[in-house]
Amino acid sequence: MQNAPLWSPSKAQIEATNLHQFGQLAAQQSGQILDDYAALWRWSTESPEAFWSLLWDFGKVIGTKGERVLLDGDKMPGARWFPDASLNFAENLLRRSDSGDALVFWGEDRVKQHFSWAELNAEVSRCQQALKQAGVVAGDRVAGYLPNMPQTVIAMLATTSLGAVWSSASPDFGVEGVLDRFGQIEPKVMFCVDGYYYNGKLVDCRAKNAQVSSKIPSLLTTVEIPYIESGAPENGILTWQQFVAPFSTQALEFTPTAFNHPLYIMFSSGTTGVPKCIVHSAGGTLLQHLKEHLLHTDVKVDDRLFYFTTCGWMMWNWLVSGLAAEATLLLYDGSPFAGNKQLIFDLAQAERMTHLGTSAKFIEAAMKFGLQPMKSHNLQNLRALLSTGSPLSPESYDYIYSEIKEDMLLASISGGTDIVSCFALGCPTRPVYRGQLQCRGLGMAVDVFDDEGQPVRGDKGELVCTRPFPSMPIGFWNDEDGSRYKSAYFERFDNIWCHGDFVEITAEDGLIIYGRSDAVLNPGGVRIGTAEIYRQVEQIDEVLESIVIGQQWQNDVRVVLFVKLREGVVLDADLVNRIKAQIRSKTTPRHVPAKVISVADIPRTKSGKLVELAVRDVVHGRVVKNQEALANPEALKLFENLPDLQH
Numbered sequence: 001m002q003n004a005p006l007w008s009p010s011k012a013q014i015e016a017t018n019l020h021q022f023g024q025l026a027a028q029q030s031g032q033i034l035d036d037y038a039a040l041w042r043w044s045t046e047s048p049e050a051f052w053s054l055l056w057d058f059g060k061v062i063g064t065k066g067e068r069v070l071l072d073g074d075k076m077p078g079a080r081w082f083p084d085a086s087l088n089f090a091e092n093l094l095r096r097s098d099s100g101d102a103l104v105f106w107g108e109d110r111v112k113q114h115f116s117w118a119e120l121n122a123e124v125s126r127c128q129q130a131l132k133q134a135g136v137v138a139g140d141r142v143a144g145y146l147p148n149m150p151q152t153v154i155a156m157l158a159t160t161s162l163g164a165v166w167s168s169a170s171p172d173f174g175v176e177g178v179l180d181r182f183g184q185i186e187p188k189v190m191f192c193v194d195g196y197y198y199n200g201k202l203v204d205c206r207a208k209n210a211q212v213s214s215k216i217p218s219l220l221t222t223v224e225i226p227y228i229e230s231g232a233p234e235n236g237i238l239t240w241q242q243f244v245a246p247f248s249t250q251a252l253e254f255t256p257t258a259f260n261h262p263l264y265i266m267f268s269s270g271t272t273g274v275p276k277c278i279v280h281s282a283g284g285t286l287l288q289h290l291k292e293h294l295l296h297t298d299v300k301v302d303d304r305l306f307y308f309t310t311c312g313w314m315m316w317n318w319l320v321s322g323l324a325a326e327a328t329l330l331l332y333d334g335s336p337f338a339g340n341k342q343l344i345f346d347l348a349q350a351e352r353m354t355h356l357g358t359s360a361k362f363i364e365a366a367m368k369f370g371l372q373p374m375k376s377h378n379l380q381n382l383r384a385l386l387s388t389g390s391p392l393s394p395e396s397y398d399y400i401y402s403e404i405k406e407d408m409l410l411a412s413i414s415g416g417t418d419i420v421s422c423f424a425l426g427c428p429t430r431p432v433y434r435g436q437l438q439c440r441g442l443g444m445a446v447d448v449f450d451d452e453g454q455p456v457r458g459d460k461g462e463l464v465c466t467r468p469f470p471s472m473p474i475g476f477w478n479d480e481d482g483s484r485y486k487s488a489y490f491e492r493f494d495n496i497w498c499h500g501d502f503v504e505i506t507a508e509d510g511l512i513i514y515g516r517s518d519a520v521l522n523p524g525g526v527r528i529g530t531a532e533i534y535r536q537v538e539q540i541d542e543v544l545e546s547i548v549i550g551q552q553w554q555n556d557v558r559v560v561l562f563v564k565l566r567e568g569v570v571l572d573a574d575l576v577n578r579i580k581a582q583i584r585s586k587t588t589p590r591h592v593p594a595k596v597i598s599v600a601d602i603p604r605t606k607s608g609k610l611v612e613l614a615v616r617d618v619v620h621g622r623v624v625k626n627q628e629a630l631a632n633p634e635a636l637k638l639f640e641n642l643p644d645l646q647h
Contacts, residue, residue: 003508005431006401007410017428019295022058029054037430037439038509045445045467048073052081052287052443052470059290059324062095063087063256070468076495077475077486079468081259082283088254089263089282090124090161093323097121100302101328103150104351107227108197108334109343115150120157122249123150127158129247134189134221138163138255141265143187145169145178145205145212146311147196147333151225151240153320155191160263160282163255167265167277170310171196171203174586175211177532180274181267185477186218192237195228199335202228210235259283259470264317265477266417268488274531276484277477280420281470288421288471289321291442297355297384297411298428299325306330307357307386308344312588313526314417315357315388336362337369345373352381359389360396360412361524364555367399374403384409386426389525391513393555394435412437414501414513418489421471423463423499424511436510444469448505453493460504460514465497472497521550522557526590530612533561533591536583542569543579545602548593549616551645560645561593562615564602571598597644603635615639 014020019037026043027034030050034040044051049069056065066084073079096102096117103115115123136142142159146152146168159166167185169178171193182190192209195202206224213222213235224233225240233239260281268276293299305322306329309315322329330351336344336358348356366373373379382405387396392412400410411426414437423446424437432438440446445467450456475485492498502514521528530548537546545564550557561579565571576596584592603611614624618639627633 003433005433006397007407008431009409009429014429017298018300019298019427019429022054022295025058026051026054037427041440041442044442048443048467048469055287055291055443056082059287059294060095061087061286061290062092073468074495076468076490076497077472077482079472081468081470083259085259085283086256087259087283087286088161088163088256089286090157091252091254092286093157093321094121094124094161094252095324096326101304102323103153103329103331104304105150105331105333106343106347107147107149107332108200108338110197111227113150120154121252123154123244124157124161125249125252126244126247127154128161128252129250130243131158131162131164131189133246136162136164136188138257139262140164141167141185141187143167143169143182143185143190144311145171145173145182145190145192145209146225147171147193147227148309148311148316148331149193149225149227149333150331151191152311152316153329153331156320161252161254163257163261165262165265165279167267168311168316169267170312170588171205171208172198172310172588173312174584174588175208175215176535176586177588178208178212179215180532181277182212183216184274184277185265187216188218189221189223190216190219191223191225193225193227194230194233197228197334197338199338204228204230206230206233209233209237213237257282260474262474264420266314266317266420268417276488278417279474279477281474284470284472285317285420286321286324288419288469289318290324292318292422292425293322293325293327295442296422296425296427296439297386298409299327299355301326303327303354304330304352304381305355305357306332306347306353308332308336308359308362309357314420317420319357337365341366341369341371342373342376345371345377345379348373348379348382349377353379354381355384355386356382357386357388359525360387360392361389361556363387363392363396363400367396367403372403374405379405382408384411384426384428386411386413388413388415388422390522390556392435395555397432397434414511415441416499418473418499419469419471423465424513431508433506433508433510436506436508436512438510440511448503449493449496449498453496457505458507460502462492462517463499463501463503463513464493465499521548521559523550523559523590523594524556528559528591530610532587533559533583533593536586536591537561537563537579540575540579540582542566542575547602547610547612547615549612549619551595551616551619553594558594559592560595560597560619562597562599562602562639564600565598571596595644597642599635599638601632601635601638603633604631619645
């Protein structure tokens with residue numbers, strides 16, 4: 001490992017950070033010497049009540065904190081944070097009402113909009129009244145089948161202002177993918193869009209909207225936002241204007257909720273069936289995001305915060321919390337490489353972006369395209385570049401500092417939908433080392449365990465968290481006894497959160513992530529469950545069975561689908577195209593396999609389960625253990641040294 005830092009903050013830069021200021025307050029309060037990040041992190045994990053209470057004050061949370069910070073702090077799950085607190089999530093994001101920019105929106109190169117804080121409050125007020133009129137009360141669910149656009153933020157804030165629960169999916173999801181998600185949570189209202197732009201093309205969503213709306217019995221109202229101006233919706237669907245037209249702007253009302261009140265329902269990747277519905281709390285999400293924005297990302301008032309994300313990814317939820325730090329949100333919907341491939345950097349220059357968030361795949365693509373923003377764009381306002389979704393390659397670190405900007409924080413961050421936040425992320429007071437995430441998050445007792453549950457250093461192991469934290473899920477939807485929740489994170493090690501990432505803590509106290517520990521696919525950093533693909537392939541008559549894996553390929557993962565065909569059927573170009581079209585139309589373009597390969601048999605366990613991990617190991621030349629558990633271990637030979645996987 002190369003130990004010379006690629007970037008180090010100056011003394012002046014360090015002293016100007018929110019993190020430095022917070023560290024001084026923590027030292028005064030605790031009476032301890034907290035003169036570097038390592039000491040502050042230790043204090044934050046060893047004294048969680050003091051840390052999270054100080055963070056509440058530092059983040060100027062609007063609400064009543066109460067006397068108690070943590071009950072049953074030795075239990076995971078089971079710990080209870082701020083049991084006497086009362087707050088409203090939306091109120092904390094709408095703490096301003098002036099003429100400064102709250103939202104800036106670019107829809108590829110077609111649409112540009114600005115909303116001031118005053119305008120944002122006014123629009124949320126009208127939407128809040130409309131939701132009330134539609135019968136939405138605290139605890140009800142409201143769904144967004146939407147792009148990353150201002151009305152999505154407005155609808156979420158209006159929903160959560162009432163103490164109702166928001167859940168979203170991006171409009172590139174097919175009908176079945178949406179029904180698998182929203183069908184479980186029974187929303188009263190759904191917001192959707194008439195269409196969207198992607199890479200210069202117009203995609204009409206009206207037929208999908210009508211299908212989804214008709215197949216969710218709980219829906220009382222469906223509202224369609226005109227984005228591509230495709231004409232009036234049908235089937236009783238209201239336009240956004242019709243929904244809010246009866247209402248004039250009034251002072252917003254905020255329904256107080258408990259700290260642990262449901263805020264968001266987010267969805268797992270659906271590896272073993274329909275996606276799990278993960279419920280996150282209002283207080284836990286707010287406090288965790290304030291910590292990550294203010295301290296780890298150094299977001300300040302009027303900073304201009306951007307993340308390239310869809311509404312089907314937790315980074316959207318993370319981005320919108322930037323309003324609580326009084327930052328301007330820069331929203332973008334469309335292809336990141338539309339037009340001249342420079343649109344994201346055009347946005348950064350034109351809108352004076354201070355924080356650019358994206359994926360490792362975007363950075364790699366920009367490098368391959370030969371983009372040189374340092375030469376082509378003025379990025380003088382940019383202080384931080386954030387990357388997540390998959391591990392950022394060491395070569396991408398080099399590219400960022402040589403071709404994008406020399407003097408800025410590069411924060412490779414990692415967490416997940418499961419915690420709606422990060423376990424490891426950036427630190428504006430620490431150096432950046434090539435290929436490493438800078439630090440473990442404050443208040444997150446992150447460690448690396450070997451198979452026996454013992455901490456390891458300088459070796460790879462399981463990423464775990466050994467103590468509770470506020471953004472742990474409340475639980476899973478419709479998991480009354482908590483058994484599914486417990487089995488998802490706490491089955492491997494008792495009373496320890498096991499995240500499923502394969503990682504290493506470095507000599508510099510950073511982290512290197514080597515990928516997921518399980519069979520979840522991860523092309524371009526987007527987690528995809530194999531079951532979502534199987535459900536579609538099963539509908540192709542010529543296919544008897546299939547198995548899908550992620551193959552490591554060119555610093556990324558590509559999806560490879562193996563199919564066992566009916567006797568006499570040949571896998572020709574037409575069949576491959578039909579398989580891909582079925583997957584694309586019913587799920588998302590990310591689910592579409594890069595390779596479809598015919599095999600004579602597919603290995604299964606004696607109980608009939610597919611063995612994705614075993615197939616993946618064979619494809620990568622690794623030895624498969626425990627073959628005696630297979631009903632047909634000889635089938636593994638069919639996946640060795642396949643020529644189609646060499647290019």
